[in-house]
Amino acid sequence: MGDDATAARARDDAALLVVDRVAIGYRRQGRYLPAVGEASFEVRRGEKVMLLGPSGCGKSTILKAVAGFLRPSAGRIVVDGREAPEPGPDRAVVFQEFDQLFPWRTVLGNVAYPLRVTGADRDTARRRAAEYLELMGLQGALDSYPHQLSGGMKQRVAIARALAIDPLMLLMDEPFGALDAQTRGRLQRELADIAARTKVTLLFVTHSIDEAVLLGDRVVVLAGRPSHVERIVDVSGLDRPDAPGFADARRTLRALLAEEGEDLDRAFID
Amino acid sequence: MPSSTDTPDAPDAPDVPDTPDTPDTPDASDASDTSAGAPAAAPPGARAADTGRGGTPWSRLPTWARRTVVFAALIAIWQAYASLSGVSRFVFVGPADVAEAFARGWANGDIAAATATTMRLLLTGMGIGIALTVVLTVPATTTRIGDDILTLLTSMINPLPSVAVLPLAILWFGLTDSALVFVTANAVLWPMTVNVSMGFRTVPATITMVGRNLGLRGWRLTRDVLMPAALPHAIAGLKTGWAFGWRTIIAAELVFGVAGAHGGLGFFINNSRYFARIPDVFAGLVTIAVIGIAFDLVFGWVERRTVGRWGMKEGAAI
Amino acid sequence: MTSTLYTRRQALRLGALGAGAAALSAACGGGAAGGSGKEIGIAIGYGISYAPFTIIQAKRWLEGELPDRTISWKIISGGGTVRDALLSGKLHLGCSGLGPLLIGWDAGVPWKIVSSLNDMPLWLVAKDPRFKSLRDFRQGDQIAAVQPGSIQSVMLQKAAQQQLGDPHALDKNIATMAHPEALEALLGGQIAAAYTSPPFQFQAVEQGARKLVDSYDLFGKHGFNVVAATEQYAEQNPDVLTAVHKVIARANDFITRQPAEAAKILVDAEKGKITAEQYEKYLTYEGIEFTTTPHGLVKLAAFMKEIGVIKKAPSDWRDVVFDTVRNENGS
Numbered sequence: 001m002g003d004d005a006t007a008a009r010a011r012d013d014a015a016l017l018v019v020d021r022v023a024i025g026y027r028r029q030g031r032y033l034p035a036v037g038e039a040s041f042e043v044r045r046g047e048k049v050m051l052l053g054p055s056g057c058g059k060s061t062i063l064k065a066v067a068g069f070l071r072p073s074a075g076r077i078v079v080d081g082r083e084a085p086e087p088g089p090d091r092a093v094v095f096q097e098f099d100q101l102f103p104w105r106t107v108l109g110n111v112a113y114p115l116r117v118t119g120a121d122r123d124t125a126r127r128r129a130a131e132y133l134e135l136m137g138l139q140g141a142l143d144s145y146p147h148q149l150s151g152g153m154k155q156r157v158a159i160a161r162a163l164a165i166d167p168l169m170l171l172m173d174e175p176f177g178a179l180d181a182q183t184r185g186r187l188q189r190e191l192a193d194i195a196a197r198t199k200v201t202l203l204f205v206t207h208s209i210d211e212a213v214l215l216g217d218r219v220v221v222l223a224g225r226p227s228h229v230e231r232i233v234d235v236s237g238l239d240r241p242d243a244p245g246f247a248d249a250r251r252t253l254r255a256l257l258a259e260e261g262e263d264l265d266r267a268f269i270d
Numbered sequence: 271m272p273s274s275t276d277t278p279d280a281p282d283a284p285d286v287p288d289t290p291d292t293p294d295t296p297d298a299s300d301a302s303d304t305s306a307g308a309p310a311a312a313p314p315g316a317r318a319a320d321t322g323r324g325g326t327p328w329s330r331l332p333t334w335a336r337r338t339v340v341f342a343a344l345i346a347i348w349q350a351y352a353s354l355s356g357v358s359r360f361v362f363v364g365p366a367d368v369a370e371a372f373a374r375g376w377a378n379g380d381i382a383a384a385t386a387t388t389m390r391l392l393l394t395g396m397g398i399g400i401a402l403t404v405v406l407t408v409p410a411t412t413t414r415i416g417d418d419i420l421t422l423l424t425s426m427i428n429p430l431p432s433v434a435v436l437p438l439a440i441l442w443f444g445l446t447d448s449a450l451v452f453v454t455a456n457a458v459l460w461p462m463t464v465n466v467s468m469g470f471r472t473v474p475a476t477i478t479m480v481g482r483n484l485g486l487r488g489w490r491l492t493r494d495v496l497m498p499a500a501l502p503h504a505i506a507g508l509k510t511g512w513a514f515g516w517r518t519i520i521a522a523e524l525v526f527g528v529a530g531a532h533g534g535l536g537f538f539i540n541n542s543r544y545f546a547r548i549p550d551v552f553a554g555l556v557t558i559a560v561i562g563i564a565f566d567l568v569f570g571w572v573e574r575r576t577v578g579r580w581g582m583k584e585g586a587a588i
Numbered sequence: 589m590t591s592t593l594y595t596r597r598q599a600l601r602l603g604a605l606g607a608g609a610a611a612l613s614a615a616c617g618g619g620a621a622g623g624s625g626k627e628i629g630i631a632i633g634y635g636i637s638y639a640p641f642t643i644i645q646a647k648r649w650l651e652g653e654l655p656d657r658t659i660s661w662k663i664i665s666g667g668g669t670v671r672d673a674l675l676s677g678k679l680h681l682g683c684s685g686l687g688p689l690l691i692g693w694d695a696g697v698p699w700k701i702v703s704s705l706n707d708m709p710l711w712l713v714a715k716d717p718r719f720k721s722l723r724d725f726r727q728g729d730q731i732a733a734v735q736p737g738s739i740q741s742v743m744l745q746k747a748a749q750q751q752l753g754d755p756h757a758l759d760k761n762i763a764t765m766a767h768p769e770a771l772e773a774l775l776g777g778q779i780a781a782a783y784t785s786p787p788f789q790f791q792a793v794e795q796g797a798r799k800l801v802d803s804y805d806l807f808g809k810h811g812f813n814v815v816a817a818t819e820q821y822a823e824q825n826p827d828v829l830t831a832v833h834k835v836i837a838r839a840n841d842f843i844t845r846q847p848a849e850a851a852k853i854l855v856d857a858e859k860g861k862i863t864a865e866q867y868e869k870y871l872t873y874e875g876i877e878f879t880t881t882p883h884g885l886v887k888l889a890a891f892m893k894e895i896g897v898i899k900k901a902p903s904d905w906r907d908v909v910f911d912t913v914r915n916e917n918g919s
Contacts, residue, residue, distance in 0.1 A: 064479075067479075067483060068482075069479055069482065086485070087479075087482040087483050087485060088483075088484075088485040089483065089484050089485055091483070092483065093479065093480070093483045095476050095479070095480070097474070097476040099474045099476050099477060100476045100477070100479075100480050102477065102480070102495070102498065102499075103499075103580045103581055103582050104498040104499075104501065104576070104580045104582070113494075114484050117484045117485070117486065117494075118484070118485075145579065145580050145581060146580075146581070147580065147581025147582075148581070358675045358676075359696075360671070360672070360675045360692075360695070360696075360697050361672065361675050361676055444730075444773075444778050444779075445730060445763045445764070445765065445773075445778075445779070526764070537764075541735075541736060541737070543668060543672070544668040544688070544691070544735060544736075544737055545691050545695065545737060546668075546671065546691060546692045546695035546696075546697050547695065
């Protein structure tokens with residue numbers, strides 16, 4: 001924090017997140033297994049950047065490193081002027097897994113708790129939590145426990161929880177990956193809507209080309225094993241399937257991924 | 271650890287289709303039923319025997335009726351043996367005598383006093399055991415050395431029948447209540463640490479990451495995230511710990527006898543035997559059984575109110 | 589050393605429990621009390637109180653008296669355990685202190701005295717010079733007295749009644765301990781005082797403890813351990829009772845006349861740490877008398893009734909004995 005951070009904040013167009021020649025690997029039984037060979041990209045304030053790549057390409061790994069859960073073995077991650085920050089609520093994460101909610105708290109409690117942790121008093125936390133749950137269409141489920149919710153509702157709660165603490169940026173790790181196609185489509189539209197309204201900065205991991213084009217301003221295409229950034233594609237303004245250029249962008253991304261030999265049926269179908 | 275998260279694995283339980291309308295929220299008392307009744311969420315066939323349509327007329331009776339009949343039959347056989355076998359009443363007595371001794375013992379305060387003594391020692395021992403469980407398992411989940419120490423200790427001490435340390439306890443504490451408390455705390459501690467550390471170990475990685483994402487670490491992460499997430503195992507551990515502690519304190523009292531004016535239930539039984547009051551021996555045993563059942567009910571209730579209500583019981587999908 | 593004693597103590601208690609359980613299972617198995625089988629099960633203990641039986645065993649006198657029977661000697665300590673074993677029919681004759689005997693008789697257990705073994709003074713001993721009389725005991729000063737209801741506890745209560753005016757004044761100080769552990773704990777300073785029995789009380793005094801209470805001062809000369817049997821067994825086996833009484837009388841006579849010889853037999857039988865000289869000294873200690881006649885029984889029972897240990901006391905000592913000793917000069 002301090003002066004550096006203040007200075008960085010002041011420059012609105014400066015990158016909020018800098019991923020600079022980052023390599024990440026795992027150590028397993030004494031052997032080093034590289035997952036990300038070298039990745040560089042930036043996310044500017046208010047920008048929605050999608051990390052797109054086939055399964056196992058290390059896109060979630062990059063997101064976890066940005067969240068602070070993993071340390072890169074080389075390169076730098078700079079968030080708002082701070083290098084390699086510890087995990088913190090400034091980068092709120094929404095995971096793919098439905099078990100990301102605390103089962104022992106109600107829906108309201110799940111959203112209010114992070115607010116309490118980040119300093120809100122009890123009443124403020126509850127009021128704000130209720131607001132964001134309403135935003136996600138969950139006003140009727142405040143007192144339910146997570147196990148009583150459907151998968152889509154659980155993910156909505158998780159998104160409300162992440163948004164409520166007003167993070168510097170939102171990190172989403174295939175949040176809709178485990179949902180059925182119908183629910184996924186609806187949540188994608190809702191997220192696009194909310195993102196547009198709240199101007200949230202978003203780093204979003206997906207293996208779905210359509211999702212990337214619909215939700216993103218730019219798409220960072222990862223390829224290779226260990227992976228590298230194949231290309232960064234601008235998809236801003238293509239927030240509807242019938243928007244002009246949508247089909248082109250999709251074709252471009254598909255071509256990039258097809259070089260990988262990945263079976264894209266699944267990625268393409270939605 | 272997070273290597274597998276790139277693959278979009280399917281969730282364990284198929285979800286009810288999402289509806290745009292506000293969800294109906296079942297009230298809290300129905301919570302456990304809801305989870306058990308969710309289609310395909312509960313393992314199929316688990317309750318087939320209970321609900322089985324058809325079957326014998328006996329199996330169609332409600333549970334309480336079947337239990338009552340079995341209970342009454344056992345009592346009748348017991349009474350018949352005591353009355354008809356010619357067995358000495360200083361060796362074996364029937365349920366009528368036992369009921370009379372039970373009522374008298376509770377009315378004149380003898381059994382109540384013995385029960386109070388035993389419960390005081392047991393609860394003190396359990397309190398110490400629980401505190402030590404926290405002291406041992408929290409470092410074990412956060413540090414490697416703590417884990418090594420705990421693993422070694424539990425594997426060495428857990429197999430020991432807990433009453434076996436009584437001679438040592440008497441050596442260290444003399445013939446005092448402290449010796450009994452020590453033995454009980456020891457009995458409670460190890461099954462609890464095994465369960466609780468298992469609970470900590472099996473906390474979903476995502477849940478832990480959610481906590482860390484909020485900037486939580488150390489004690490706060492343990493208290494607010496890991497402990498509640500480990501609660502199903504902690505309650506299981508508490509149940510096991512209680513059962514161990516209960517058996518141990520009774521066994522220890524039987525061996526230990528009395529120090530001072532107050533003897534517990536074990537002493538009550540042994541003393542009743544010494545004074546040839548066999549119905550009292552049985553009444554003491556009945557008291558022990560009833561308390562055991564009562565505690566099981568309490569734990570069951572706590573379980574339903576917490577992990578059951580939260581859908582966390584027995585590894586149910588969270 | 590101490591730890592092994594505690595272990596032994598625990599083993600004894602657990603053994604007692606086990607015996608009780610065995611008795612119960614035997615009873616459930618249908619083994620009726622009594623019977624007149626070929627085998628005679630006799631429970632005895634170790635120590636100088638059981639010296640007559642040690643002599644009888646060594647010299648095979650009972651086998652001589654009952655050539656057509658098989659004698660099975662068992663070591664069982666504690667009148668309560670012996671009682672349970674007698675009732676289950678696994679055991680036919682057993683030794684019990686007067687306390688458990690009267691407690692059982694009061695509760696209605698159909699058993700009586702076949703013969704007394706001896707009269708012995710029982711002492712309360714303390715080592716810490718702080719304890720000069722019962723007045724010096726405060727809360728937390730533990731007094732080992734075998735078990736509530738034991739003859740030692742009763743003696744302590746009688747002494748408390750005489751010295752402190754309340755028989756229950758020291759009830760809270762009583763700790764349940766068998767004799768060997770009580771001696772060890774007393775000498776080790778873990779307990780304040782111990783009400784035990786010969787030879788432990790003698791050993792305590794030899795090692796620096798002092799006598800605070802002598803039961804002979806409370807009740808006069810009184811019996812200590814007796815041999816008991818169930819009424820059913822006595823009815824069916826009068827010959828066994830007569831023979832047992834006869835050999836005890838013979839052994840008592842032998843111990844009284846030839847204590848040195850008797851001591852040697854005891855040392856050989858026990859292989860313990862006590863020497864023949866010590867044994868001879870204990871056997872001939874002032875006040876110890878080996879006799880088949882129960883003494884002081886009525887007085888003791890009356891006091892036990894007074895303090896509520898038993899509900900009814902025999903008005904005549906003959907109420908609790910078999911014909912074997914009925915014509916002796918008991919009290």
